[in-house]
Amino acid sequence: MxxxxxxxxxxxxxxxxxxxxxxxxxxxxxxxxxxxxxxxxxxxxxxxxxxxxxxxxxxxxxxxxxxxxxxxxxxxxxxxxxxxxxxxxxxxxxxxxxxxxxxxxxxxxxxxxxxxxxxxxxxxxxxxxxxxxxxxxxxxxxxxxxxxxxxxxxxxxxxxxxxxxxxxxxxxxxxxxxxxxxxxxxxRARNVSENFVLALLIGSSTIAILTTAGIVASLVFETVNFFKMYPASEFFFSTVWNPQFRGGSELGIWPLLWGTLYISLVALLVAVPIGLMIAIYLADYASQSLRSLAKPAIEILAGIPTIVYGLFALITVGPFLRDWIAQPLGLGNSSSSVLTAGLVMGVMIIPFVSSLSDDIINAVPQAMRDGSYAMGATQSETIKRVILPAALPGIVGAILLAASRAIGETMIVVLGAGAAARLDLNPFEAMTTVTVKIVSQLTGDTEFASPETLVAFALGLTLFVITLGLNVLALYVVRRYREQYE
Structure with a gap:
């Protein structure tokens, strides 16, 4: 059965x-x-x-x-x-x-x-x-x-x-x-039934914790096995990424980490300003009829498959940047670049910033707006000095969600930024990210018994630690600002 x-x-x-x-x-x-x-x-x-x-x-x-x-x-x-x-x-x-x-x-x-x-x-x-x-x-x-x-x-x-x-x-x-x-x-059947439901709720609430613990434990276990085969000093301090499954590999993380942060930074520079301006306009300036049409239309961007964004970057955005900017200025000849992936990824994560920020701004009590207007402040001054500071914790959360989405993206990077692991400041050069290399190292009929495959777990654990550190830092900044505001 x-x-x-x-x-x-x-x-x-x-x-x-x-x-x-x-x-x-x-x-x-x-x-x-x-x-x-x-x-x-x-x-x-x-x-x-x-x-x-x-x-x-x-x-x-x-x-x-x-x-x-x-x-x-x-x-x-x-x-x-x-x-x-x-x-x-x-x-x-x-x-x-x-x-x-x-x-x-x-x-x-x-x-x-x-x-x-x-x-x-x-x-x-x-x-x-x-x-x-x-x-x-x-x-x-x-x-x-x-x-x-x-x-x-x-x-x-x-x-x-x-x-x-x-x-x-x-x-x-x-x-x-x-x-x-x-x-x-x-x-007392009601007590028995409610105790069962209470235990079910407690069990459901611990699933996320247990899942996180299991993920971290598996990453740590395989990472320890990796560092038994490959020196940790070379992994963390080498600037060369050159895996060779027949031996002689150089597995330095810095080229991958640089590409990840560089592309994510470009994406956030696109998504955060545009997303915040959209949220402010929809929350405080747009009419109800326009808002009911614009917000769902913008949120459609989040539902488009990432492979479609990748194809758009490969066929449209990449050649445009190469032919009209990179080649005339002598900055590169490739349609795959950091800027290509960053721009398209920034468009993709705009809804993460705009939609969440819009909900947070609308949650600010109307009494705070009325009090600001009563003191003689204009609408723009009220937004800048009252609404945005009050909504800052939620806005930071929206930006962090967008950043996490950008850091974990793979398909757009594969098609838009290429697969070259390098350290370079030129945004018109092809680069790659940690997530892309995790996929490439585990693709095919491989066995988790060599440094070239186990390095994927070390890369994943490093990315997890970095993301966790960013969240802790953002939480600290939000709490400090909230104390000053209150």
Whole structure:
């Protein structure tokens, strides 16, 4: 039974449990001629929660543990002789998983039964051709040991899925019957239901924290492995980025960091002034009819796919800057440049600044505006001396969001700025960013066992630390300014 089927069964059982619990509470109250402690719906919710929540938790835990146990068992079956020279065991395990997944498709396509895997009708001599028929292409002949490991992997996975279905549905039924039998008119069903919901809310609120902790932990773990293979001093102080997967790599971060900050700075120089002026105009000058049309039109910019912006930079903006500015001034001959990517990225993040700043400016109390006008201030003076200082924390937050969006952008940089890692002040030269190189280092059939692949995690952790530092600095500045203003 698939995971989707199990989830559907749990939902159906929860709905049935709700109506059974509600009906049992009403019948018990009528039989004993007493008043229910809680509304009938709470009794139904209690049964439904006992049916669904523990079973869902068991399902999630099982889905995490089962693959680890199966791969650990199958990995022990693979002798060192099937590991290619210079290769990694995890690559062979990837083949095992691919073959195991293809065997189901082969059996369904050919109409063969499970016995075909053991009686020789589907053995290692013909499995490669059979897998090719269902779209599973293998680069070389399949060793007997790998094929046997794949069959074991498949059988273990099928057995695990069956046991998972039995355990999860059994847990749902067992706890549902237990909750149903506990229903009585004096039962505090509302308290039970609300405690369940409270625990659910607490669990949901911790997801972001746990996710962040998991991301940071994975980055730190892989970064430590990288620095065991490559000197940290060369990574942080070298000005050359030249990865060579066959050895002799130079993995200095400064060219990538410079390109990231340079392109992001150009984007912010475009987006922040324009976005703030748009927000001020829409909030204090534009009529309601114009605002209702202009704001959604501007926010459409945020919904355009970044690949479209990249193509616009590559086909239109880049050639224009090259032909009309860079070449006449002798500053460059390439259509891919920092200025190309920065201008297009700045247009893309304008809505992040304008929309959020507009909402923040509108949230400033009208009484502050009226007080300023009563003191004889003009509208422009009120905006400059009252509204913008009051809205500064929110505006800084909008700028930080735009900056984070610019720092993390990839497609516009690939198509608009190129992939050259260099230190240069010329905005008409091609450069690249940290995010682009993270993608390029992890693209293809690579294994996380060399400095050239593990460097992606070091780059990611460095970018995370820089972004965190910018946020802390901005928070400090906002608090200082707020204290002075108050």
């Amino acid at each position: 698939s995971v989707g089927s199990i989830v559907l069964v749990l939902l159906v059982l929860a709905v049935i449990g709700y109506f059974l619990g509600r009906g049992r509470s009403l019948s018990a109250a009528k039989r004993d001629h007493v008043k229910l402690h809680s509304l009938p719906g709470y009794y139904g919710q209690t049964v439904a929660l006992f049916v669904a929540v523990p079973a869902f938790l068991l399902l999630i835990v099982w889905l995490f543990i089962q693959p680890v146990l199966i791969e650990s068992r199958v990995n022990e079956m693979l002798p060192d002789s099937v590991i290619p020279e210079g290769g990694a065991r995890s690559l062979v395990m990837a083949d095992v998983r691919q073959i195991a997944g293809g065997l189901d498709a082969v059996l369904n396509r050919t109409g063969l039964t499970e016995e075909a895997l053991d009686d020789g009708r589907l053995d290692v001599s013909n499995v490669r051709a059979r897998l090719a028929e269902v779209g599973v292409a293998l680069g070389s002949d399949v060793p007997t040991e790998v094929y046997e490991a794949a069959k074991t992997y498949r059988r273990s996975a099928d057995t695990g899925d069956l046991l998972m279905a039995i355990a999860v549905i059994g847990t749902a039924l067992g706890l549902g019957v237990w909750a149903l039998m506990r229903i009585s008119p004096k039962m």
